[in-house]
Amino acid sequence: MTPIHHEPVMTREVLAFLQAGKNGGLFVDCTVGLGGHARALLEAGATRVIGLDRDPAALAIAAETLAAFHDRVELVHSDYRALDSVLDARGIRSIDGLLADLGMSSYQLEADGRGFSFQREDPLDMRMDTTVGPTAAELLAGSSESDIADAIYRFGEERFSRRVARAIVQNRETTAIRTTGQLAAIVRHAIPRRGFSRIDPATRTFQGLRIWVNRELDRLDDFIAAAAARLKTGARMVLITFHSLEDRIVKHTLRALAQREDAQIRILTKKPVLPRPDEVEHNPRARSAKLRAAERAA
Numbered sequence: 264m265t266p267i268h269h270e271p272v273m274t275r276e277v278l279a280f281l282q283a284g285k286n287g288g289l290f291v292d293c294t295v296g297l298g299g300h301a302r303a304l305l306e307a308g309a310t311r312v313i314g315l316d317r318d319p320a321a322l323a324i325a326a327e328t329l330a331a332f333h334d335r336v337e338l339v340h341s342d343y344r345a346l347d348s349v350l351d352a353r354g355i356r357s358i359d360g361l362l363a364d365l366g367m368s369s370y371q372l373e374a375d376g377r378g379f380s381f382q383r384e385d386p387l388d389m390r391m392d393t394t395v396g397p398t399a400a401e402l403l404a405g406s407s408e409s410d411i412a413d414a415i416y417r418f419g420e421e422r423f424s425r426r427v428a429r430a431i432v433q434n435r436e437t438t439a440i441r442t443t444g445q446l447a448a449i450v451r452h453a454i455p456r457r458g459f460s461r462i463d464p465a466t467r468t469f470q471g472l473r474i475w476v477n478r479e480l481d482r483l484d485d486f487i488a489a490a491a492a493r494l495k496t497g498a499r500m501v502l503i504t505f506h507s508l509e510d511r512i513v514k515h516t517l518r519a520l521a522q523r524e525d526a527q528i529r530i531l532t533k534k535p536v537l538p539r540p541d542e543v544e545h546n547p548r549a550r551s552a553k554l555r556a557a558e559r560a561a
Contacts, residue, residue: 272366272548274300278304280554282360283360284308285308288360291313291362294365295325296370297325298314298328299328300362301314305329309359312332312336312337313350313353314339315342316339318393319393321368321370347493356493361498361500363502378443386442404439408428420507487520488520491528491559499557499558521560535554
């Protein structure tokens with residue numbers, strides 16, 4: 264397999280919060296991706312890492328990235344929301360730290376055939392787990408105009424969502440929408456141009472469809488609560504988000520857990536930690552990242 268360059272975001276901050284070198288222990292990387300963060304944790308002193316990911320292609324690359332640590336790593340094809348099931352199946356009651364980087368990897372955006380980007384002509388897939396679920400093309404073909412509009416508005420925050428949905432439905436009556444290029448052209452034509460814009464008109468629609476296809480916000484709050492319950496006393500979790508919808512859920516869920524009468528966690532980041540300017544300069548993908556961390560209180 265050809266080596267793929269991928270730089271995980273905010274690695275220095277992740278290591279500082281998770282303190283893998285302090286006592287070692289078992290850490291779970293709930294979105295292991297290509298293995299960059301997991302490798303950093305192992306190099307820093309983590310005794311063992313369980314890495315979850317729902318993208319089989321990413322897991323294959325992570326296996327190569329972490330080959331030198333094969334006796335200290337277990338990679339699992341699983342959605343992070345199945346954390347309890349994964350740990351229960353291994354007889355693990357508690358862990359020493361947890362990371363979830365909820366963003367997409369540069370590999371997923373750039374890989375041929377995935378359909379996440381409108382920068383190239385690809386099948387309109389957009390599934391992170393290519394083994395299950397409908398593709399974006401299938402959702403657009405089988406959903407009502409109102410459902411399409413609602414998804415683009417809710418998940419993409421596109422104010423012209425109804426125009427976009429109407430255009431999609433009108434176009435699919437004559438030609439099946441199967442590629443990223445077809446969809447991008449429909450969206451660009453549907454959204455009125457008013458002067459110069461820094462972002463492509465298709466950006467918000469593609470984000471909204473991706474979140475819809477992968478159900479990215481579903482049960483995110485339940486996952487965070489489950490993760491907190493698995494931490495040993497004093498153990499920490501780090502959550503990295505890349506758009507406001509995710510960050511809002513993370514912020515409010517952590518706050519609710521910290522304010523419970525039997526408070527499970529103590530929040531370590533009153534405001535989200537942002538990437539350093541030098542990191543953004545050499546890794547533009549980090550620009551929109553926000554990191555929040557919490558510690559198990561009792």
